[in-house]
Amino acid sequence: xxxxxxxxxxxxxxxxxxxxxxxxxxxxxxxxxxxxxxxxxxxxxxxxxxxxxxxxxxxxxxxxxxxxxxxxxxxxxxxxxxxxxxxxxxxxxxxxxxxxxxxxxxxxxxxxxxxxxxxxxxxxxxxxxxxxxxxxxxxxxxxxxxxxxxxxxxxxxxxxxxxxxxxxxxxxxxxxxxxxxxxxxxxxxxxxxxxxxxxxxxxxxxxxxxxxxxxxxxxxxxxxxxxxxxxxxxxxxxxxxxxxxxxxxxxxxxxxxxxxxxxxxxxx
Numbered sequence: 001x002x003x004x005x006x007x008x009x010x011x012x013x014x015x016x017x018x019x020x021x022x023x024x025x026x027x028x029x030x031x032x033x034x035x036x037x038x039x040x041x042x043x044x045x046x047x048x049x050x051x052x053x054x055x056x057x058x059x060x061x062x063x064x065x066x067x068x069x070x071x072x073x074x075x076x077x078x079x080x081x082x083x084x085x086x087x088x089x090x091x092x093x094x095x096x097x098x099x100x101x102x103x104x105x106x107x108x109x110x111x112x113x114x115x116x117x118x119x120x121x122x123x124x125x126x127x128x129x130x131x132x133x134x135x136x137x138x139x140x141x142x143x144x145x146x147x148x149x150x151x152x153x154x155x156x157x158x159x160x161x162x163x164x165x166x167x168x169x170x171x172x173x174x175x176x177x178x179x180x181x182x183x184x185x186x187x188x189x190x191x192x193x194x195x196x197x198x199x200x201x202x203x204x205x206x207x208x209x210x211x212x213x214x215x216x217x218x219x220x221x222x223x224x225x226x227x228x229x230x231x232x233x234x235x236x237x238x239x240x241x242x243x244x245x246x247x248x249x250x251x252x253x254x255x256x257x258x259x260x261x262x263x264x265x266x267x268x
Contacts, residue, residue, distance in 0.1 A: 002053065006044055010037040012062075013044060018055035018210035018268060019203060020048045027063025032071040033121055042098045049106050055210035055268065057106065058202065059129060060113040066138070069120025072147055092152065100128040100154040105225075107218050109209055113202040114189075119143040124153035127162065130221065133191045133205055134180045135198040140188060145175040161228065163187055213251035213267050 004013040004020070012023040022044065024031035031037075048054050061067055083091070103110060103125065112118070112126035114134040120143040126132050142159075144151040151172065160168040163186045171178065183189040193201040209217065219242040227235045246252050251267055258265035 004044070004047065004051075006040045008036050008040045010034075011040040011044065013048065015048075015051070015053050017207045018053065018214075019206045020051070020054040020057045021203070022048070022057060022059045023062050024059070024067050025062045027061075027065070029071060030065035030068035030117065031061040031063070031122070032068045034071045038095075038099065042095075042102070045099075045102050045106060049108060054108060055212075055214040056109045056111060056206045058111045058113050058206040059125065060202070061115055063115070064137075065116040066112065066114040066118040067122025067125060068117060069122045069143060096153050100124050103128040104154070104158075107221075108214065109217050109221065111202075111206050111209075113198075113206075114138040114140070115198055117141070120147075121153040121155075124155040124158065127155060127158035128153075131190045132188060133193065133202045134183060134189045135195045136180050136192055137195045138183075138192075139177045139179045140183060141175055141177045142172050143175050145173065211268060213255065213265075215249065216246055216251050219246060
């Protein structure tokens with residue numbers, strides 16, 4: 001196991017069996033985002049994307065929560081240098097783009113592993129990942145209504161694409177909690193594991209993907225993302241480009257050799 005220095009104890013990162021486990025580490029505040037944790041997470045994403053030892057990125061939370069969103073205790077305070085509304089909009093846009101947009105576009109498969117609650121911007125981070133697995137005690141909530149805010153970090157973009165517009169509206173307007181079982185049924189969660197074995201089973205889930213053809217999975221991710229917002233003809237062209245590129249790559253050669261030799265492929 002290799003530890004990656006994040007510059008703060010509020011964010012931990014280890015690499016084991018090609019899985020980068022990124023842990024939001026403020027359990028006393030339900031891993032709320034803040035002025036130390038969040039910048040560290042932004043800076044970590046390109047580092048682990050470029051690390052050849054990493055096949056899959058799994059983001060989780062310490063203790064009994066994933067992330068409770070922004071630290072409400074730090075909101076609404078007076079600024080030492082007041083900014084115009086336009087400056088504040090530009091600043092927040094930049095913060096969002098360098099976190100959830102960057103996470104969404106990461107060239108490797110990303111998994112959010114929820115030991116417990118994901119709320120507000122914490123839910124947005126989970127939704128920005130490719131896949132989500134949850135403990136049986138986990139739940140999600142948009143939560144923005146509860147603090148009189150309209151939402152940020154992309155949840156209004158991610159959630160309707162995942163569960164449909166009408167259901168997404170309901171969850172925004174009511175801020176209802178969605179438990180693990182209902183989240184699995186709706187498609188928010190890809191898998192739910194028992195609370196007492198959640199850490200081990202979520203890591204095994206990530207490990208299986210991390211030791212597969214991860215470069216190929218990255219191409220699949222690009223195909224699927226592009227396909228949500230472009231015509232079929234453009235998707236066919238992109239698929240052709242990626243497939244022709246993949247045919248000559250090491251992963252395809254190994255997969256074909258393993259198939260012919262009736263053995264399991266060894267990609268890494």
